[in-house]
Amino acid sequence: MDDKRIEWHEYFMKIAEQVATRSTCDRKHIGAVIVRDRTILSTGYNGSLRGAAHCDDVGHDIDNGHCVRTVHAEANAVAQAAKNGVAINDSELYVTASPCLACFKLVVNCGIKVIYYMEFYKDERITAYAKEIGVTLIYMGEGELERIV
Numbered sequence: 584m585d586d587k588r589i590e591w592h593e594y595f596m597k598i599a600e601q602v603a604t605r606s607t608c609d610r611k612h613i614g615a616v617i618v619r620d621r622t623i624l625s626t627g628y629n630g631s632l633r634g635a636a637h638c639d640d641v642g643h644d645i646d647n648g649h650c651v652r653t654v655h656a657e658a659n660a661v662a663q664a665a666k667n668g669v670a671i672n673d674s675e676l677y678v679t680a681s682p683c684l685a686c687f688k689l690v691v692n693c694g695i696k697v698i699y700y701m702e703f704y705k706d707e708r709i710t711a712y713a714k715e716i717g718v719t720l721i722y723m724g725e726g727e728l729e730r731i732v
Contacts, residue, residue: 607638608643610643614628615628615678617695619671624669656679660676678700681698682698697719
């Protein structure tokens with residue numbers, strides 16, 4: 584076996600980081616990759632509604648400190664899967680920052696069982712809900728995997 588090959592979790596997270604470079608909201612660039620059986624099912628990044636002007640071009644629509652012009656990366660990955668008829672039940676999500684509560688609820692109800700993230704972002708409630716419903720949260724920082732729930 585080649586020692587230079589990166590491990591699968593790192594591979595998928597690096598893809599999520601690359602997906603984030605497509606973001607059209609300069610406040611935060613987030614990328615998401617949905618995977619099952621080491622196969623990429625869908626990707627998404629935070630950006631405006633399909634066909635709408637981008638934050639980077641026309642500015643932000645701020646509500647309560649958040650840009651609401653954008654659709655979050657996780658939601659876009661789920662939407663892309665739905666648009667293309669790809670089932671994502673029993674899959675895993677790699678996302679560059681932990682989901683907000685709304686996206687957490689969305690991905691869990693779509694059947695995603697494990698969420699890998701690099702940066703904790705905003706909402707501690709996802710940890711409590713994950714524990715309650717048996718969803719696994721794994722922090723990927725400092726080159727280590729740390730199971731949170």
